[in-house]
Amino acid sequence: MTGDAPVRIVVADDQEVVRAGFTALLGTQPDLLVVGTAADGSAAVRASREHRPDVVLMDVRMPAMDGIEATRVITAAPRAPRVLMLTTFDLDEHVYDALVAGASGFLLKDVTAERLFDAVRVVAAGEALLAPTVTRRLIGEFARLRPRPSGPSPLLEALTPRETDVLRLVAEGLTNAEIAARLVVGEETVKTHVSRVLRKLGLRDRVQAVVTAYETGLVHPRLSR
Structure with missing residues (x-):
């Protein structure tokens, strides 16, 4: 478009x-x-x-x-x-x-x-x-259905430490505003980091980012408490 x-x-x-x-x-x-x-x-x-x-x-x-x-x-x-x-x-x-x-x-x-x-x-x-609540439910499905990866994938080596932090928080279901508060940065800075993560990993959107974070072992889903 x-x-x-x-x-x-x-x-x-x-x-x-x-x-x-x-x-x-x-x-x-x-x-x-x-x-x-x-x-x-x-x-x-x-x-x-x-x-x-x-x-x-x-x-x-x-x-x-x-x-x-x-x-x-x-x-x-x-x-x-x-x-x-x-x-x-x-x-x-x-x-x-x-x-x-x-x-x-x-x-x-x-x-x-x-x-x-x-x-x-x-x-x-x-x-x-995907609303944050839906993202968290998607994560719950990973915990229930997917085998636990053995460790982080070499695919993630393309990311800087801060980009890795941002990807981890996206995968936990946080919004850009919540990520900004957690990292003590501006929301526009978070948007920039998210865009770079998607570009470097060849992902279309945050849904794929969540999937990638779990499938590469960056984040391990917590089972229901």
């Missing part, structure tokens, strides 16, 4: 009424443009390649290829669009898998129109759509 061009969107859902509803809602905004729709994951992959959207609204459960596998395929491509998952349940196990697969966030299907618009804009701008 560049300049004043609208955010280009593909809507993928196996229910026609959902596709039509989201398409109609998004069409009311001058800065949002639905360029394609898809009724299953395979069609979502094709639509993404054909229309080159900025954002794909992706249902988790679809025939032929589910939303998780479609997300994995779409986000593996060069200059991939952001994927925003649509689900009926608040961070269920399928959404967790989708975040690991490369999704930038999730929305419940009963989302309000304004929340939908804001979510698409946030994700298109390169931010992750």
Whole structure:
């Protein structure tokens, strides 16, 4: 997305009424443009390649290829669009898998129109759509489902000590303001460090940063108390 061009969107859902509803809602905004729709994951992959959207609204459960596998395929491509998952349940196990697969966030299907618009804009701008509370729940899933890494990965050697500290705090679910308070620096400084971490590690957003921090062993999840 560049300049004043609208955010280009593909809507993928196996229910026609959902596709039509989201398409109609998004069409009311001058800065949002639905360029394609898809009724299953395979069609979502094709639509993404054909229309080159900025954002794909992706249902988790679809025939032929589910939303998780479609997300994995779409986000593996060069200059991939952001994927925003649509689900009926608040961070269920399928959404967790989708975040690991490369999704930038999730929305419940009963989302309000304004929340939908804001979510698409946030994700298109390169931010992750995960509240700190959701990040902490994602961490809990790592504690429950993932094997504990043996130690930090050489991948993290590209980071400075301060960038490593910032990544560790991002992985703990802290907001930029909370990180700034913890490190006694300005919030803009934290944003700069986060941007550098993402760039150096080749990550799209904070969701991937959380995943990377745990998978490389930088942070070990605490089991529920």
